[in-house]
Every structure is written in C-alpha cells, then in structure tokens.
Amino acid sequence: MKGTIQNGFGDPNEVLGIGEVATPVIDDDGVLVRVRAASIHIGAVYGVRGLPKVMRLVFKRFIAKSGVIGQNMAGVVEAVGKNVTQLAVGDEVFGSCKGAFAEFAATTSEELALKPTGFTFEQASAIGVSAFTALQALRDHGKLEAGQHVLVTGASGGVGTFAVQIAKAMGAEVTGVCSTRNLDMVRSIGADHVIDYTQQDFTKGEPRYDLIFDNVGAHSLPDMRSVLTTDGLLLANGAPAPAGWFGGLGHPLKVAVLSIFSKQQGRPFVSTENKEDLAALKELAENGKITPVIDQVFPLDSAVDAVAFVGAGHNQGTSVITM
Ligand SMILES: NC(=O)c1ccc[n+]([C@@H]2O[C@H](COP(=O)([O-])OP(=O)(O)OC[C@H]3O[C@@H](n4cnc5c(N)ncnc54)[C@H](OP(=O)(O)O)[C@@H]3O)[C@@H](O)[C@H]2O)c1
Structure with missing residues (x-):
C-alpha cells in the first residue's frame, strides 16, 4: 500500500516521502481500516521536525512500525480480529491509530467510533487531537x-x-x-x-x-x-x-x-484521546454543536506538501489528506 513515511527528524520536505509499505497486519483485537481521509494537527508537524528535541522518544511512539505517520483518520472497516465484536467489515468509522496517512491503518475498536451521521470522511477525520x-x-x-x-x-x-x-x-x-x-x-x-x-x-x-x-x-x-x-x-x-x-x-x-x-x-495541560471523549465529540457533532472547519484537502500523493502547509501555522480550521 501507499503511505507517508518519515525517515529521521527534520524539515517535512527532507524527511518525509510517499512510498510503498506492507499493509498492516492485525491481531485478534485489531481493526484494519481502509482510510478515506486523515487530518493533520500541528503536533504531527512537531513530530516530523522532532522539536523540541527532548520530546523525540515520545514522537517516535506515534509512528507506525512501517514508518508511516498520522494519528487521526476516518474510513471503512476492511477487516476485524476474531475478538472484535463492536465493529464489522464495512462499518464507516473515525478515530485514532498509528500510520493514518496511508491507504490502510491498523488500530483497535477502543480507538474508533462509528462516523457521525451525515458527516463526510473529511469532516469525521478532522475530529481528532x-x-x-x-x-x-x-x-x-x-x-x-x-x-x-x-x-x-x-x-x-x-x-x-x-x-x-x-x-x-x-x-x-x-x-x-x-x-x-x-x-x-x-x-x-x-x-x-x-x-x-x-x-x-x-x-x-x-x-x-x-x-x-x-x-x-x-x-x-x-x-x-x-x-x-x-x-x-x-x-x-x-x-x-x-x-x-x-x-x-x-x-x-x-x-x-x-x-x-x-x-x-x-x-x-496535555490532551489525551479516549473512547469516552470520542463518543462525546460524536454526540456534539450529531447534535449540530460542532462542525469541523476544513481548510485545504490534499491527495495522499501530496501529503508532504500537506504537512508543510500545516507547519506554516496559518491553518483555517483543519487540513486533511484524502485517499
Ligand atoms: N495541550 C495539548 O495537548 C495540545 C494539543 C494540540 C495542540 N496544542 C497546541 O495548541 C496550539 C494551537 O494548535 P492548532 O492546531 O490550533 O494550530 P494551528 O491549526 O496552526 O492554528 C493556529 C492559528 O492561530 C492563528 N494565529 C497566529 N497568530 C495568532 C495571534 N497572534 N493571535 C491569534 N491567532 C493567531 C493562525 O492564523 P493566522 O496566522 O492566519 O492568524 C492559525 O489559524 C499549538 O501551540 C499546539 O502545540 C496543544
């Protein structure tokens, strides 16, 4: 599959590239999502730049084993492990994972919820960090x-x-x-x-x-x-x-x-992603209380430009990558 791979820390244009990596393999508790959209938050850019340096070990924890980056996405469930009962193949979902800026991402049902009714994949992916x-x-x-x-x-x-x-x-x-x-x-x-x-x-x-x-x-x-x-x-x-x-x-x-x-x-303070708040945000979305403001939409092939764009610090709402 195609993904956005980070190789070291530095300027997005120097350390990021689009390349072929193995599709993630899920275990019995895993969910494989065919990603349709992934959002970029400024923290992801800090993670690419590796700044401040003291945070580098933490940043590395957010990168998938394949080197693919990205934390928040929305898509369609492609496969589930045998212990997963809350989601099924074909469900439209949103949530977090490692390696969101790719065609497929592996995560668990704890980190996913059904996509808010009436929301596009772009909008749902923006409900992230x-x-x-x-x-x-x-x-x-x-x-x-x-x-x-x-x-x-x-x-x-x-x-x-x-x-x-x-x-x-x-x-x-x-x-x-x-x-x-x-x-x-x-x-x-x-x-x-x-x-x-x-x-x-x-x-x-x-x-x-x-x-x-x-x-x-x-x-x-x-x-x-x-x-x-x-x-x-x-x-x-x-x-x-x-x-x-x-x-x-x-x-x-x-x-x-x-x-x-x-x-x-x-x-x-430092924010955390958890299932309860994912549900709370979904409810706010479905009640019309939050509608993500989408700025730029980049195709996966332009993911490096997307990260550089967000890194410039002038986002109007959230920018997303689509697959
Ligand atoms: N505590 C946590 O866990 C946590 C989690 C996520 C993010 N953060 C932090 O939250 C901060 C904001 O993140 P973000 O994702 O919202 O960034 P962002 O998407 O880059 O947005 C920053 C916005 O601020 C505007 N801006 C720039 N200078 C300004 C000024 N002097 N007064 C008012 N607005 C100004 C920019 O627009 P213009 O330049 O066009 O004005 C832009 O729209 C970052 O420092 C990030 O590290 C913390």
Missing part, C-alpha cells in the same frame, strides 16, 4: 460554566475552531481572537465577539475574562493576567514554535509556576 484538546481544555481543565466569558486565541486554527463551538455549546459568552481574513469564519462558527489581533491588542481592552484559552502564546503572563477576572484561569495551550532541546516548553511552565502566587490560576 485538536477536538479532544478543545473539549478537555474547556470542560475538564477550565471547568467552563454557562454564562462565563471565555477568550480563545488562535480561534481560527485547528484547536480554536473546535474551542469556539464547544464553548458556545456549553453556554459561554465567547470572544475569538484571529487575523482579519478569519473574522467572518470565526463569527460564523458562533463567536459572540471577534478581535482582529492585527488591529487590536485584547490585553489593552476593557473586558475581563473568566477563562482565557491561549492557543498562541504571543502575550506575556502579566498582560494576560491584566484581562483575567480576579479568580480567572489562563489555560496555556499554545507556545511559540518549539526549537532546540526545550524551546516551547518554558512558556506553559512559567504560567503554572506564577499562578502559585495569585488567586488567578494558570495551567498547562
């Missing part, structure tokens, strides 16, 4: 309540477009921060207010926020705290692009340490 991150940030770490005011930076990106929609579904008042070209899109997915960061610095404005979900990391901590309510929470999700051994990790850690001295809280 970014959507889990937005859900867990707002619900678990942010404990967002109806009526609270949340500010989402990077509102136009992979995480931000899910965060705006999930925060609205939770009954919050939502302000999205994005660039001029994305104002209409961020409004269209439900933001009550939009701030164009090229024209206005939200840390100099009047409104105070109960929760800031920061997917960019462009502001200093004192500036962020100046627009938090007295017991507000800053969730530090984004940081300037990782570099060197530890670059990119300092910002969220600083946020955590400084909150020890204040009623205002700051917290970094």
Whole structure:
C-alpha cells in the first residue's frame, strides 16, 4: 500500500516521502481500516521536525512500525480480529491509530467510533487531537460554566475552531481572537465577539475574562493576567514554535509556576484521546454543536506538501489528506 513515511527528524520536505509499505497486519483485537481521509494537527508537524528535541522518544511512539505517520483518520472497516465484536467489515468509522496517512491503518475498536451521521470522511477525520484538546481544555481543565466569558486565541486554527463551538455549546459568552481574513469564519462558527489581533491588542481592552484559552502564546503572563477576572484561569495551550532541546516548553511552565502566587490560576495541560471523549465529540457533532472547519484537502500523493502547509501555522480550521 501507499503511505507517508518519515525517515529521521527534520524539515517535512527532507524527511518525509510517499512510498510503498506492507499493509498492516492485525491481531485478534485489531481493526484494519481502509482510510478515506486523515487530518493533520500541528503536533504531527512537531513530530516530523522532532522539536523540541527532548520530546523525540515520545514522537517516535506515534509512528507506525512501517514508518508511516498520522494519528487521526476516518474510513471503512476492511477487516476485524476474531475478538472484535463492536465493529464489522464495512462499518464507516473515525478515530485514532498509528500510520493514518496511508491507504490502510491498523488500530483497535477502543480507538474508533462509528462516523457521525451525515458527516463526510473529511469532516469525521478532522475530529481528532485538536477536538479532544478543545473539549478537555474547556470542560475538564477550565471547568467552563454557562454564562462565563471565555477568550480563545488562535480561534481560527485547528484547536480554536473546535474551542469556539464547544464553548458556545456549553453556554459561554465567547470572544475569538484571529487575523482579519478569519473574522467572518470565526463569527460564523458562533463567536459572540471577534478581535482582529492585527488591529487590536485584547490585553489593552476593557473586558475581563473568566477563562482565557491561549492557543498562541504571543502575550506575556502579566498582560494576560491584566484581562483575567480576579479568580480567572489562563489555560496555556499554545507556545511559540518549539526549537532546540526545550524551546516551547518554558512558556506553559512559567504560567503554572506564577499562578502559585495569585488567586488567578494558570495551567498547562496535555490532551489525551479516549473512547469516552470520542463518543462525546460524536454526540456534539450529531447534535449540530460542532462542525469541523476544513481548510485545504490534499491527495495522499501530496501529503508532504500537506504537512508543510500545516507547519506554516496559518491553518483555517483543519487540513486533511484524502485517499
Ligand atoms: N495541550 C495539548 O495537548 C495540545 C494539543 C494540540 C495542540 N496544542 C497546541 O495548541 C496550539 C494551537 O494548535 P492548532 O492546531 O490550533 O494550530 P494551528 O491549526 O496552526 O492554528 C493556529 C492559528 O492561530 C492563528 N494565529 C497566529 N497568530 C495568532 C495571534 N497572534 N493571535 C491569534 N491567532 C493567531 C493562525 O492564523 P493566522 O496566522 O492566519 O492568524 C492559525 O489559524 C499549538 O501551540 C499546539 O502545540 C496543544
């Protein structure tokens, strides 16, 4: 089968290639999916670049034995192991795996759910790491309540477009921060207010926020705290692009340490993919609460360009690869 193979760490154009690899073999608990679409999140690009270097062992765990990369996909069940009872050949599914950027991917039924009704494969594949991150940030770490005011930076990106929609579904008042070209899109997915960061610095404005979900990391901590309510929470999700051994990790850690001295809280977090939240996201999708914003769609043969595109950091929602 054809797949997107990573050979070492570095620039996507230098270490990625499209090539022939063996179709994955499943064991008794496995599910083989004929992939129809796979989404790319920015973390996958960090994994290709291998930055920060201290994370390289972790990044390697997300690569399939064949060298194929990619974590989130949607497709059709091609084969199931003899212990698999929840899925059958022909089911349309979405979820996670190792080696999503290929014609076939092996995973388990624990990591899959039936594709949301009415969703395309592209849309279903986009409900991946970014959507889990937005859900867990707002619900678990942010404990967002109806009526609270949340500010989402990077509102136009992979995480931000899910965060705006999930925060609205939770009954919050939502302000999205994005660039001029994305104002209409961020409004269209439900933001009550939009701030164009090229024209206005939200840390100099009047409104105070109960929760800031920061997917960019462009502001200093004192500036962020100046627009938090007295017991507000800053969730530090984004940081300037990782570099060197530890670059990119300092910002969220600083946020955590400084909150020890204040009623205002700051917290970094790492999202996880699990079956319960996959079901929760499917429900949000089927109830019309989240609709993935799809940016570019690349054929598998252009997967290297796709990864490089996402790596440039200007995604409008999520970009996907189709097979
Ligand atoms: N905690 C976790 O487990 C976890 C999981 C996933 C992702 N993350 C992190 O979350 C961050 C965001 O990821 P993502 O997938 O959403 O990235 P993305 O898809 O690349 O989106 C970033 C968005 O931010 C916009 N942007 C750039 N500069 C901005 C600024 N100063 N103010 C507001 N918006 C700005 C970009 O659009 P324009 O350039 O056009 O404005 C783009 O739409 C990354 O740092 C990633 O590492 C963390």
